[in-house]
Amino acid sequence: xxxxxxxxxxxxxxxxxxxxxxxxxxxxxxxxxxxxxxxxxxxxxxxxxxxxxxxxxxxxxxxxxxxxxxxxxxxxxxxxxxxxxxxxxxxxxxxxxxxxxxxxxxxxxxxxxxxxxxxxxxxxxxxxxxxxxxxxxxxxxxxxxxxxxxxxxxxxxxxxxxxxxxxxxxxxxxxxxxxxxxxxxxxxxxxxxxxxxxxxxxxxxxxxxxxxx
Amino acid sequence: xxxxxxxxxxxxxxxxxxxxxxxxxxxxxxxxxxxxxxxxxxxxxxxxxxxxxxxxxxxxxxxxxxxxxxxxxxxxxxxxxxxxxxxxxxxxxxxxxxxxxxxxxxxxxxxxxxxxxxxxxxxxxxxxxxxxxxxxxxxxxxxxxxxxxxxxxxxxxxxxxxxxxxxxxxxxxxxxxxxxxxxxxxxxxxxxxxxxxxxxxxxxxxxxxxxxx
Numbered sequence: 001x002x003x004x005x006x007x008x009x010x011x012x013x014x015x016x017x018x019x020x021x022x023x024x025x026x027x028x029x030x031x032x033x034x035x036x037x038x039x040x041x042x043x044x045x046x047x048x049x050x051x052x053x054x055x056x057x058x059x060x061x062x063x064x065x066x067x068x069x070x071x072x073x074x075x076x077x078x079x080x081x082x083x084x085x086x087x088x089x090x091x092x093x094x095x096x097x098x099x100x101x102x103x104x105x106x107x108x109x110x111x112x113x114x115x116x117x118x119x120x121x122x123x124x125x126x127x128x129x130x131x132x133x134x135x136x137x138x139x140x141x142x143x144x145x146x147x148x149x150x151x152x153x154x155x156x157x158x159x160x161x162x163x164x165x166x167x168x169x170x171x172x173x174x175x176x177x178x179x180x181x182x183x184x185x186x187x188x189x190x191x192x193x194x195x196x197x198x199x200x201x202x203x204x205x206x207x208x209x210x211x212x213x
Numbered sequence: 214x215x216x217x218x219x220x221x222x223x224x225x226x227x228x229x230x231x232x233x234x235x236x237x238x239x240x241x242x243x244x245x246x247x248x249x250x251x252x253x254x255x256x257x258x259x260x261x262x263x264x265x266x267x268x269x270x271x272x273x274x275x276x277x278x279x280x281x282x283x284x285x286x287x288x289x290x291x292x293x294x295x296x297x298x299x300x301x302x303x304x305x306x307x308x309x310x311x312x313x314x315x316x317x318x319x320x321x322x323x324x325x326x327x328x329x330x331x332x333x334x335x336x337x338x339x340x341x342x343x344x345x346x347x348x349x350x351x352x353x354x355x356x357x358x359x360x361x362x363x364x365x366x367x368x369x370x371x372x373x374x375x376x377x378x379x380x381x382x383x384x385x386x387x388x389x390x391x392x393x394x395x396x397x398x399x400x401x402x403x404x405x406x407x408x409x410x411x412x413x414x415x416x417x418x419x420x421x422x423x424x425x426x
Contacts, residue, residue: 139304
């Protein structure tokens with residue numbers, strides 16, 4: 001069953017308000033990059049304390065100093081940290097080393113990677129086991145949704161844990177779920193909905209009923 | 214005359230302690246990426262309030278949502294924000310649009326860019342006027358210092374404002390200054406020195422005496 005990851009990119013107070021309504025349908029809560037820029041690890045600590053049962057991902061999009069920067073998120077209480085697939089192999093290895101010191105996990109954000117399948121092979125060789133196919137927000141109008149990349153990488157690596165992010169909404173589930181993502185990342189389709197709780201419930205039920213990964 | 218940019222990557226309290234000793238020799242103070250991850254924009258606000266006369270750069274290394282993420286730093290009081298040269302052109306344009314709303318400036322961090330001279334041409338066409346040649350911390354042992362990239366881009370664009378970052382120390386000034394960088398970014402060579410004030414003064418004097426850009 002795919003997990004639903006809720007990305008909180010706004011203010012912390014807005015994020016907490018959404019989470020209050022949506023947390024029961026969420027498997028992983030994400031402190032998004034803009035929220036990290038605003039609040040730093042305070043966002044992680046506050047959400048960790050309020051929802052100790054939720055898995056928590058901090059979307060640092062690490063590009064350098066992999067071990068030291070991943071340490072910051074894990075030390076603050078994150079379960080998962082993101083590193084850019086565009087970063088150097090040493091940075092990936094550093095983030096993995098940080099994760100291995102505790103029970104942390106590294107998600108590699110494939111944003112901007114020209115050949116995701118080839119890079120996936122390199123990342124797997126480095127020890128990565130969770131990749132996120134992610135169309136940049138700024139490129140969604142031009143590049144469209146990331147499901148083509150998900151389809152490519154899924155075809156090459158049927159058993160690899162994959163997340164999909166970037167413009168995911170309820171209406172896209174019929175195109176995404178047949179590609180068997182392990183994690184479906186949703187942001188504004190929940191946070192900007194008139195009723196975030198209802199939006200989360202509908203997406204959660206869609207994933208439960210039709211997701212079979 | 215090149216400017217000295219001091220990158221603060223540690224804790225905020227450590228950064229403030231270094232700044233107290235070094236600020237007279239510093240032109241631009243940088244809230245480094247790890248500091249932003251720890252403290253968010255509180256680091257920018259605290260340093261802005263303590264040193265209103267210093268230019269302040271926030272090293273967000275923006276990869277997506279260029280305008281919205283740059284807004285966060287400028288709204289907090291930063292003068293300059295960084296965006297990754299690896300990001301999409303829409304993200305660069307977004308960060309530039311954010312900067313143009315005030316007196317902000319965008320520095321493009323060329324970390325990981327395969328062909329900096331070619332990407333520089335694209336960035337200039339987009340309206341960028343400040344690029345940072347930057348060897349990732351994690352790759353300094355393998356790739357060496359970034360001065361070769363600086364030399365390449367300087368040869369192609371004699372009048373472009375260029376910064377250099379990544380392992381810069383006092384002993385490297387004789388190799389860096391002849392390439393006419395407008396900004397020399399120094400981190401641990403000052404922050405980790407036994408006497409950060411003395412380290413900053415020596416680097417500052419080296420730049421003043423031998424930098425002629």
